[in-house]
Amino acid sequence: MKKYDYIVIGAGPGGNAFAYEMKAQGASVLLVEKDKWGGTCPNYGCDPTKIMMALVEAKQRAENLFSAGLHGNLHIDWKKMLAQKNAYSNAVPSRTRKGLESAGIDLVFGAAHFTKSGAVLVGEEKYIAGKYVIATGARPRALDIEGSEYLLTSNDFLDLEELPQRVIFLGAGYVSLELAQIANAAGAKVSVLTHGRQVLPNFDEEFSDSYIKQLQKEGISFIDSFSAQKVQKTGKKFHIWAEDGREFTADIIISAVGRVANVEELNLENVGIEVSAKGIPVNGFLQTVNPNIYALGDVLDKKIPKLTPVSGFEARYLARHLSPESQNKEEIQYPALPTVIFGSSKLAKIGQTQVIDSETERSLDMTEWYTYKRIADPLSKIKIIVNQKNEILGATVLSTVADELVNILNFCIKQSINLEEFQKMIMAYPTIASDLFYLYK
Ligand SMILES: Cc1cc2nc3c(=O)[nH]c(=O)nc-3n(C[C@H](O)[C@H](O)[C@H](O)COP(=O)(O)OP(=O)(O)OC[C@H]3O[C@@H](n4cnc5c(N)ncnc54)[C@H](O)[C@@H]3O)c2cc1C
Numbered sequence: 001m002k003k004y005d006y007i008v009i010g011a012g013p014g015g016n017a018f019a020y021e022m023k024a025q026g027a028s029v030l031l032v033e034k035d036k037w038g039g040t041c042p043n044y045g046c047d048p049t050k051i052m053m054a055l056v057e058a059k060q061r062a063e064n065l066f067s068a069g070l071h072g073n074l075h076i077d078w079k080k081m082l083a084q085k086n087a088y089s090n091a092v093p094s095r096t097r098k099g100l101e102s103a104g105i106d107l108v109f110g111a112a113h114f115t116k117s118g119a120v121l122v123g124e125e126k127y128i129a130g131k132y133v134i135a136t137g138a139r140p141r142a143l144d145i146e147g148s149e150y151l152l153t154s155n156d157f158l159d160l161e162e163l164p165q166r167v168i169f170l171g172a173g174y175v176s177l178e179l180a181q182i183a184n185a186a187g188a189k190v191s192v193l194t195h196g197r198q199v200l201p202n203f204d205e206e207f208s209d210s211y212i213k214q215l216q217k218e219g220i221s222f223i224d225s226f227s228a229q230k231v232q233k234t235g236k237k238f239h240i241w242a243e244d245g246r247e248f249t250a251d252i253i254i255s256a257v258g259r260v261a262n263v264e265e266l267n268l269e270n271v272g273i274e275v276s277a278k279g280i281p282v283n284g285f286l287q288t289v290n291p292n293i294y295a296l297g298d299v300l301d302k303k304i305p306k307l308t309p310v311s312g313f314e315a316r317y318l319a320r321h322l323s324p325e326s327q328n329k330e331e332i333q334y335p336a337l338p339t340v341i342f343g344s345s346k347l348a349k350i351g352q353t354q355v356i357d358s359e360t361e362r363s364l365d366m367t368e369w370y371t372y373k374r375i376a377d378p379l380s381k382i383k384i385i386v387n388q389k390n391e392i393l394g395a396t397v398l399s400t401v402a403d404e405l406v407n408i409l410n411f412c413i414k415q416s417i418n419l420e421e422f423q424k425m426i427m428a429y430p431t432i433a434s435d436l437f438y439l440y441k
């Protein structure tokens with residue numbers, strides 16, 4: 001039985017980052033992966049979707065400028081876009097594997113299970129370690145309704161050889177809204193069936209409403225209060241019914257109703273770990289109830305968003321925390337977190353987005369500002385929260401460049417920059433950053 005300092009289960013952004021960090025510290029590390037080296041983000045998640053989204057963004061930005069004299073009949077060639085995405089994603093597993101190997105990390109392919117003795121079993125082989133790190137991520141949640149076998153997932157969407165004419169998305173979270181925009185821009189007739197009345201309850205309602213109106217203008221239809229009851233197939237068509245009897249028909253139905261932690265195969269009962277519906281509970285040191293077993297990334301039961309940079313942040317925290325030389329024995333502290341729903345218009349937020357105490361809230365419509373006027377952004381607005389020292393604490397932004405703006409605000413929040421400090425810098429003009437001046441004023 002081979003013994004390591006660390007066994008890491010799951011080679012996604014979290015597991016890989018932790019394995020690299022510990023190896024660099026001189027530890028012996030075994031990394032176990034059962035599917036694709038690199039995990040969700042580069043194989044089924046962020047990266048392939050954003051390669052496709054690049055065409056959606058470019059098309060919409062060009063179309064926004066038709067009124068300014070730009071002409072052309074733009075359309076997305078699905079097959080070529082897919083080939084472009086595949087050229088990137090298909091190379092990920094072997095490239096990732098080579099990188100890990102050349103760093104000196106031992107790799108084993110297969111599903112990891114804990115045994116009653118606390119070892120890890122992969123196939124017939126048993127491995128033991130001083131400490132274990134679970135970074136097994138999450139997968140699309142399956143709906144328990146009649147005919148659920150007819151529902152496709154985001155993974156299936158990314159492999160569609162051809163885009164069908166009529167596509168239904170069930171659920172209205174990040175995955176659904178991003179993929180719906182790709183399908184819509186590529187020419188499909190798209191409907192999103194939303195569970196509740198308010199879409200994106202974690203965003204400021206005024207902003208999520210404006211965002212959905214924007215998507216409706218682009219051609220996506222939204223059907224609210226849809227509680228799915230059953231799915232049926234007749235010929236090549238799929239039908240979905242709500243509990244209240246409403247029925248919709250499409251060529252494919254993509255279910256994007258959230259993600260569930262990958263925990264079942266781990267046999268965590270053998271090592272005394274109980275999981276919740278949201279994943280593995282840990283303390284402030286990312287340690288499970290079993291003191292030798294830690295967990296990080298999307299597999300965690302946590303309140304903060306499950307995102308790639310969050311998994312990486314947790315991995316680097318844990319590597320520092322477990323380093324024998326480190327003085328870092330403090331609980332993990334998350335900085336202000338940016339989240340973005342990508343698309344032709346982007347809805348983004350960072351940090352504190354509501355007034356809690358003595359802060360001030362500033363709502364600004366930026367549509368007529370030069371930066372946004374120049375690119376004919378159809379709707380650009382921001383709600384910004386500042387404290388009494390006029391330091392930015394957080395913001396919600398809707399615009400075609402909201403992803404960049406929240407990251408610039410990220411620096412301002414981290415460095416507690418106020419107007420006085422900001423005025424000591426000169427920003428290139430005209431840019432998103434040069435507008436910051438007006439956000440402070
Ligand atoms: C469609 C989509 C788009 C997304 N877009 C974005 C985005 O734009 N920005 C962003 O920040 N985030 C995005 N995300 C989220 C992001 O992909 C995840 O937050 C990130 O991949 C989590 O990393 P992780 O290492 O925790 O887990 P994962 O990347 O899920 O990796 C876990 C790995 O563990 C492996 N595994 C599971 N069980 C076992 C086992 N028993 N034994 C061995 N291996 C196992 C899995 O096969 C997987 O490779 C998106 C997700 C999806 C689905």
Ligand SMILES: NC(=O)c1ccc[n+]([C@@H]2O[C@H](COP(=O)([O-])OP(=O)(O)OC[C@H]3O[C@@H](n4cnc5c(N)ncnc54)[C@H](O)[C@@H]3O)[C@@H](O)[C@H]2O)c1
Binds near residue numbers: 172259
């Ligand atoms: N741009 C990004 O950063 C990005 C993109 C995609 C995914 N992600 C990550 O992946 C996670 C998962 O995304 P997701 O969209 O699968 O989940 P989500 O939690 O964002 O959204 C799930 C949606 O499904 C709906 N829903 C739940 N049960 C339902 C039911 N029975 N019937 C109909 N609708 C139902 C919810 O109301 C919600 O609208 C995100 O929370 C995020 O962390 C991030």
